[in-house]
Amino acid sequence: MLESIAGSIDVCAALVSSCSKIFKLKYKLKKQELMCSSILGSNGMAQSRIIVNDDYEHPDNIEYILESVLMPSEDSLDFIQLKNEYNSLILHQCQCDKGDCSRCSHGGAYEYCPKGKELIQRQSKESCSIPILECNSLCDCRLDFCTNRLVQYGPRENLEVFNSATFKSKGVRTKVNIPCGAFICEYAGEILTISEAKRRLVNNKELECMNYVLVLNEYTKTDDCREEKRQVTIVDPSRRGNIGRYINHSCEPNCQIAAVRIDCPIPKICIFAARNIHAHEELCFHYGGEDQQVDQASDSKTCLCTADSCAGFMPNSAII
Numbered sequence: 001m002l003e004s005i006a007g008s009i010d011v012c013a014a015l016v017s018s019c020s021k022i023f024k025l026k027y028k029l030k031k032q033e034l035m036c037s038s039i040l041g042s043n044g045m046a047q048s049r050i051i052v053n054d055d056y057e058h059p060d061n062i063e064y065i066l067e068s069v070l071m072p073s074e075d076s077l078d079f080i081q082l083k084n085e086y087n088s089l090i091l092h093q094c095q096c097d098k099g100d101c102s103r104c105s106h107g108g109a110y111e112y113c114p115k116g117k118e119l120i121q122r123q124s125k126e127s128c129s130i131p132i133l134e135c136n137s138l139c140d141c142r143l144d145f146c147t148n149r150l151v152q153y154g155p156r157e158n159l160e161v162f163n164s165a166t167f168k169s170k171g172v173r174t175k176v177n178i179p180c181g182a183f184i185c186e187y188a189g190e191i192l193t194i195s196e197a198k199r200r201l202v203n204n205k206e207l208e209c210m211n212y213v214l215v216l217n218e219y220t221k222t223d224d225c226r227e228e229k230r231q232v233t234i235v236d237p238s239r240r241g242n243i244g245r246y247i248n249h250s251c252e253p254n255c256q257i258a259a260v261r262i263d264c265p266i267p268k269i270c271i272f273a274a275r276n277i278h279a280h281e282e283l284c285f286h287y288g289g290e291d292q293q294v295d296q297a298s299d300s301k302t303c304l305c306t307a308d309s310c311a312g313f314m315p316n317s318a319i320i
């Protein structure tokens, strides 16, 4: 059994039919094909390359990455399977050659927020449990019209890493107000196999270092309405990561997690504002997923979040 210290997020309730569609529609294509400066949509028209806008850097001496990357190679079946998935593309393209993709076959998870003049996650009770599928490099839509591309452009601006007095370690805060539903950043790091995650967790525990491993569990509903675990995604930004690695846990967070897929069937773990956030507030999400029952393990860390409803300990759930 694997204990997650950074936490385990469950994306469950509504990961239903749309999701099985996603999984069936992947096929293998080398990622390198995406690296060329122009990409052909399924209509054969060249699309411009997406520029990821991320000028942040680490205060620590670790490698900054713009999006999650595969862990170092190892000789195991698990790794080969993960690598194949990482090198796969989702073959589910839209044909919106004139529209804005608001009613796109990819789902329309975003809406335009006129106040903030930006795309935000469409608000619904289930918004954090519905996986998002953005338009991708195979889609026919035009980049300048499409309203189903957000995460792929990179984290929002005006975030800063600071020394958090509350958490007695580093944290992330915003310099400006952020509207509810806005995209903050990916929780980017190395994508791990289960066995490598277990090794790193044991090691972190032995060395008593901070733990950054985050586990995302996705479920589908079977025909008789049972929930079945379909995919486990494990990300560790301890060695390589982006600004998301500094976001702390709170029992009453102002941000939440969503699974977002663009080209690859392995989802990105993405952080969105769960309410309107004021300038200078520290950003936090619930490492265990707010809807989950979080049980205290004997070695749970004391939670420093100071929320009225603080559980007193950090999520430390058994996940695999």
Ligand SMILES: C[S@@+](CC[C@H](N)C(=O)[O-])C[C@H]1O[C@@H](n2cnc3c(N)ncnc32)[C@H](O)[C@@H]1O
Pocket (backbone or CB within 6 Å): 005, 006, 167, 169, 170, 171, 209, 210, 211, 212, 245, 246, 247, 248, 249, 250, 301, 302, 303, 304, 305, 314
């Ligand atoms: C993903 S990192 C967050 C960034 C970290 N504070 C840093 O300085 O790099 C997770 C680690 O931060 C600390 N942390 C995050 N939230 C916390 C909380 N609510 N209470 C106590 N420690 C917390 C724990 O040491 C945890 O293992």
